[in-house]
Amino acid sequence: SDLTRRQVETVQQFLPSLMDSVPDLIWLKDNEGKYLACNHAFEQFFGAEEQDIVGRTDYDFVPRDLADFFRENDRAAMAANAPLSNEEWVTFASDGRDALLETIKTPMRAANGRTVGILGIARDITLLRKAEIDLNERREIYEAIVDQAMDIIVLMDAETGGFVEFNQAVTGRLG
Numbered sequence: 001s002d003l004t005r006r007q008v009e010t011v012q013q014f015l016p017s018l019m020d021s022v023p024d025l026i027w028l029k030d031n032e033g034k035y036l037a038c039n040h041a042f043e044q045f046f047g048a049e050e051q052d053i054v055g056r057t058d059y060d061f062v063p064r065d066l067a068d069f070f071r072e073n074d075r076a077a078m079a080a081n082a083p084l085s086n087e088e089w090v091t092f093a094s095d096g097r098d099a100l101l102e103t104i105k106t107p108m109r110a111a112n113g114r115t116v117g118i119l120g121i122a123r124d125i126t127l128l129r130k131a132e133i134d135l136n137e138r139r140e141i142y143e144a145i146v147d148q149a150m151d152i153i154v155l156m157d158a159e160t161g162g163f164v165e166f167n168q169a170v171t172g173r174l175g
Contacts, residue, residue, distance in 0.1 A: 025101070025122040028108065031078070031115060033057045033071055047093025061093070074118045077105040081115075087125070100126045 019026050019039040027038040035053045043049055046061045058067035069088065077084040083106035091098050101122040108117045 024124075025120070027120045028117055029074065029120070030117045033074060036117060044094040045090065045092050062090075066090070073103070073105055077118060078107045078115050081107060098126075099124045100129050 019037075022039060023041055025039065025042040025045055027042050028036040030036055034055055034057055038046075038050050038053055043053070046053055048061070053061075058070045061067075062070070066088075073084065073086055083104050085102065085104045088101050088103060089098060090101055102125045103120060103122040105118050105120045107115045108119050110116045
């Protein structure tokens, strides 16, 4: 119907804008690893515009070992017939910054079920990972302080009244 055609045209008009408004890197590749499309965040990674990325492969933009890693993950997602996730350190060509990306790759299928490529989405988790490391370091310091304290320190569960955590002074007194 006309309404359906209009809806499809509307979606097609807004799709590029939608992809570019997402801060995550988004890209599409065919089965041979040639880029079909990407968003602005991905352009920043390669330091090139979409028109210069489409039709080319990872080997045209990143060192061979990294391109091999990307292709291995593409093939693994296609073989698994399911989304696969991995983490990878990359350097953005646009500004030279290093970033830890959590990448999800999923096979794209045609209406007949045949795999026609890979959809990739990557999120910069550099600050999240740094916060996790900082939190773990603070926890280790806290635990060391609590264990060395001469006073008895006990953390109890409010519901059960049982010990959740305690220091060495408690162990020494209670055995």
